[in-house]
Amino acid sequence: MAHPIQVDSERLAQCAREIADAGRELGARGWTPATSSNFSMRYDDAHAAVTISGRDKGRLGVDDIMLVDFAGQAVATTARPSAETLLHVQMYRRDPAVGAVLHTHSHNQTVASRLYAAAGVIRFSGWELQKAITGYVTHESDLDLPVFPNTQDMPELVAQVDAWLDAGKPLHGYLIDGHGIYTWGRTMAEARRHLEAFEFLLAVTLDLRRLGA
Ligand SMILES: CSCCC(=O)C(=O)COP(=O)(O)O
Numbered sequence: 001m002a003h004p005i006q007v008d009s010e011r012l013a014q015c016a017r018e019i020a021d022a023g024r025e026l027g028a029r030g031w032t033p034a035t036s037s038n039f040s041m042r043y044d045d046a047h048a049a050v051t052i053s054g055r056d057k058g059r060l061g062v063d064d065i066m067l068v069d070f071a072g073q074a075v076a077t078t079a080r081p082s083a084e085t086l087l088h089v090q091m092y093r094r095d096p097a098v099g100a101v102l103h104t105h106s107h108n109q110t111v112a113s114r115l116y117a118a119a120g121v122i123r124f125s126g127w128e129l130q131k132a133i134t135g136y137v138t139h140e141s142d143l144d145l146p147v148f149p150n151t152q153d154m155p156e157l158v159a160q161v162d163a164w165l166d167a168g169k170p171l172h173g174y175l176i177d178g179h180g181i182y183t184w185g186r187t188m189a190e191a192r193r194h195l196e197a198f199e200f201l202l203a204v205t206l207d208l209r210r211l212g213a
């Protein structure tokens, strides 16, 4: 059983405000259709603030965000966390530097996930915007975005992500076939930048495919 914690309501509210701000912006771009998407922030070294399942992610208030432990269990509330909470807490558990995780369902993300599902990965090469991903200092690099099969079995999805990371392959985000994207950062601002960069790279890749290039 998880240890009870004394919830710092100001800290939780601060996370919730950042999450709601991000949701408003991403929703306005049409990346969170029909209550899809979920967002989180690290609360401390064992807990995360995450969106409550089923809420409109473009119209979040602070009461739409709750606390979970790194096993994905609700803390100090009976609310139900995002159905995909395990994919968030996985990143916090694996990398203490991760401070925010974003998941969206944009049109481009979803189309690209289907188009590249069989290949299992999209390789971005030679795009200046690759430099928006932390650690990429030149466009003369390869940036891989894996595409994992979709499943409602979250531990199975977690295992797919673990297998990629355990193979020592760099990972800054991933697509899920027919579903959407996950990406993260040390801060919410960095996670948002990564998300925007991946969205842009997917858009230009799809445009080139449409043009037959
Ligand atoms: C209607 S979207 C289906 C679930 C999903 O993929 C998603 O991103 C939202 O799920 P949540 O439980 O976080 O609301």
Ligand SMILES: [Zn+2]
Pocket (backbone or CB within 6 Å): 036, 037, 038, 084, 103, 105, 179, 180
């Ligand atoms: Zn989703």
